[in-house]
Amino acid sequence: MKIRTMKLLIKEGTNNVIKNKLMSFASIMTVVATLFFLGIILLIAINITSNIEAMKRDLEITVFLNVNATNYQREEVVSFIEAKKEAGVITEYRNETKEQMYQNIKESLNDDSLLEGFSVDNAAESFYIKLADPNNSDEIITEISRFEGVNNNNGIGYGKEELDKLEGILKVFNYIVMAVLVVLMIVSIFLISNTIRLTVFARRHQIEIMKYVGALDSFIRWPFIVEGLLIGFIGAALSFFITSQAYQWLQGVINAILANLKLSTLRIMEFGPVAFRIFIIYSIFGIVIGGIGSLLSVRKHLNV
Amino acid sequence: MIRFVDATKVYSNGVIGLRNLTVRIEKGEFVFIIGASGSGKSTFLKLIMHEEVPTEGEVYVNGYSVHDMVQSEVPYLRRSLGVVFQDFRLLPNRTAYDNVAFAMQIVEATAREIRRQVPLALGLVGLSKKARAYPDQLSGGEQQRIVLARALVNNPAVLIADEPTGNLDPKTSIEIMNLLEEINQRGTTVVVATHEKSIVDTMKKRVITLERGELKSDVQKGSYFDEN
Ligand SMILES: Nc1ncnc2c1ncn2[C@@H]1O[C@H](COP(=O)(O)OP(=O)(O)OP(=O)(O)O)[C@@H](O)[C@H]1O
Ligand SMILES: [Mg+2]
Numbered sequence: 001m002k003i004r005t006m007k008l009l010i011k012e013g014t015n016n017v018i019k020n021k022l023m024s025f026a027s028i029m030t031v032v033a034t035l036f037f038l039g040i041i042l043l044i045a046i047n048i049t050s051n052i053e054a055m056k057r058d059l060e061i062t063v064f065l066n067v068n069a070t071n072y073q074r075e076e077v078v079s080f081i082e083a084k085k086e087a088g089v090i091t092e093y094r095n096e097t098k099e100q101m102y103q104n105i106k107e108s109l110n111d112d113s114l115l116e117g118f119s120v121d122n123a124a125e126s127f128y129i130k131l132a133d134p135n136n137s138d139e140i141i142t143e144i145s146r147f148e149g150v151n152n153n154n155g156i157g158y159g160k161e162e163l164d165k166l167e168g169i170l171k172v173f174n175y176i177v178m179a180v181l182v183v184l185m186i187v188s189i190f191l192i193s194n195t196i197r198l199t200v201f202a203r204r205h206q207i208e209i210m211k212y213v214g215a216l217d218s219f220i221r222w223p224f225i226v227e228g229l230l231i232g233f234i235g236a237a238l239s240f241f242i243t244s245q246a247y248q249w250l251q252g253v254i255n256a257i258l259a260n261l262k263l264s265t266l267r268i269m270e271f272g273p274v275a276f277r278i279f280i281i282y283s284i285f286g287i288v289i290g291g292i293g294s295l296l297s298v299r300k301h302l303n304v
Numbered sequence: 305m306i307r308f309v310d311a312t313k314v315y316s317n318g319v320i321g322l323r324n325l326t327v328r329i330e331k332g333e334f335v336f337i338i339g340a341s342g343s344g345k346s347t348f349l350k351l352i353m354h355e356e357v358p359t360e361g362e363v364y365v366n367g368y369s370v371h372d373m374v375q376s377e378v379p380y381l382r383r384s385l386g387v388v389f390q391d392f393r394l395l396p397n398r399t400a401y402d403n404v405a406f407a408m409q410i411v412e413a414t415a416r417e418i419r420r421q422v423p424l425a426l427g428l429v430g431l432s433k434k435a436r437a438y439p440d441q442l443s444g445g446e447q448q449r450i451v452l453a454r455a456l457v458n459n460p461a462v463l464i465a466d467e468p469t470g471n472l473d474p475k476t477s478i479e480i481m482n483l484l485e486e487i488n489q490r491g492t493t494v495v496v497a498t499h500e501k502s503i504v505d506t507m508k509k510r511v512i513t514l515e516r517g518e519l520k521s522d523v524q525k526g527s528y529f530d531e532n
Binding site: 001002004005008205206208209210211212213214215216217219 | 353375376379380381382383385387393395406407409410411412414415454458
């Protein structure tokens with residue numbers, strides 16, 4: 001196809017969108033709504049994933065020693081942890097001595113009578129270990145539990161399982177969202193194809209004349225396809241703008257709430273770093289929805 | 305140029321449009337197709353431009369085997385034809401000039417060719433002054449002239465017209481027919497389906513008469529009287 005013909009066909013398609021104001025507007029709005037929904041879901045998923053990652057990194061393995069652990073047994077555990085830290089598997093750790101534990105309990109109980117019979121000697125020393133990669137936790141826990149001085153009955157704690165469950169739920173959530181999304185996309189495609197059908201109908205005389213004069217099928221089809229693509233893209237751009245505004249507003253509000261609740265590990269991400277990715281996803285979805293919508297209509301109603 | 309070989313058209317509802325028609329029209333001829341309403345005139349023209357395909361037999365037009373043609377070839381057959389209808393079929397939202405130019409854009413002519421050819425075509429049909437008018441600002445005769453200009457602008461080998469004067473008064477009809485004759489004299493083959501007895505009688509052209517889909521007569525320098 002020649003350049004001047006392409007220009008002409010793009011112009012025709014653009015004119016269709018403008019002339020068909022009401023239906024174009026309705027179609028663009030469905031694309032906006034579909035993509036807005038897609039974007040919000042996507043951003044929620046991205047945020048949950050990144051927060052789960054952050055929480056995992058923040059998780060500590062708690063290791064309690066036996067109340068009567070010997071100094072030698074204690075040293076064994078410490079040198080193991082130090083070695084792992086050297087190797088970069090453990091990022092940091094801290095320990096709480098018997099005395100500290102006793103003090104902590106004392107403070108939290110706030111009533112000395114309850115402490116009767118409980119002395120520093122009954123308290124246990126504990127270690128809090130942070131891992132570079134939370135996925136190594138099982139290995140470390142197994143190794144550390146082999147030490148004589150470690151309390152194996154209820155001494156080792158780690159919250160990873162809970163987070164893994166959360167991730168499992170997130171996956172199910174993703175599937176449901178995808179199903180809803182597919183339905184919404186079908187609705188958008190249907191609406192766009194309906195808009196194009198109206199244009200085809202409005203221009204049936206012109207199409208007839210074009211056929212008599214010897215227009216190629218592609219020449220007749222392209223303006224309608226351009227129309228669909230344009231509706232899809234305008235919808236995508238508009239939706240992107242609305243999404244970014246809504247997200248940035250929400251981000252401020254939610255982060256303020258989280259800060260108030262002192263949940264400092266949880267954070268809503270900035271929009272900037274994901275903006276380009278979201279824009280590309282929107283454009284692709286918009287163009288695909290628009291393209292399929294018009295192709296369906298053109299094939300069905302143009303009959304060329 | 306145009307050749308029907310034992311061509312039959314049966315419509316999907318069983319009505320026979322044409323029956324065993326064999327006829328040959330040479331390059332440069334001017335031919336009237338006449339006959340009562342429903343005799344098959346429009347069917348004849350539709351088979352030429354592949355708007356319908358024959359149920360049986362063969363149709364050859366400008367080197368194309370129209371009876372067995374792949375769909376992608378049809379636009380090229382149409383480009384070798386100029387088509388004119390009783391109801392004009394102009395685009396109402398385009399000027400006379402743009403209606404004619406549209407036919408050239410469709411076949412991907414250059415802007416330069418369009419600027420050269422469109423005024424020539426409008427001049428040929430005597431409507432240079434009305435180039436900027438919209439169809440609803442033109443009389444029926446003027447509109448049909450625009451249609452003629454549109455049909456001619458791509459220099460088709462054959463011009464087919466289905467009752468081109470059906471919506472026009474007698475005086476305008478004669479003007480349009482004279483224009484068709486002029487176009488024919490410039491080398492274009494012209495095939496006209498018509499009911500205009502007086503015009504057919506005075507123009508003394510070849511007359512093909514159809515009756516209930518069959519060829520009734522085919523006379524050089526004929527008239528409506530040859531029917532009887
Ligand atoms: N699309 C169609 N479907 C079914 N029958 C048709 C169709 N087109 C034409 N016919 C029938 O075929 C026959 C020939 O029709 P055609 O239109 O060729 O006649 P015509 O000579 O052009 O008539 P008129 O002078 O009224 O225009 C008629 O009986 C008509 O009813
Ligand atoms: Mg007819």
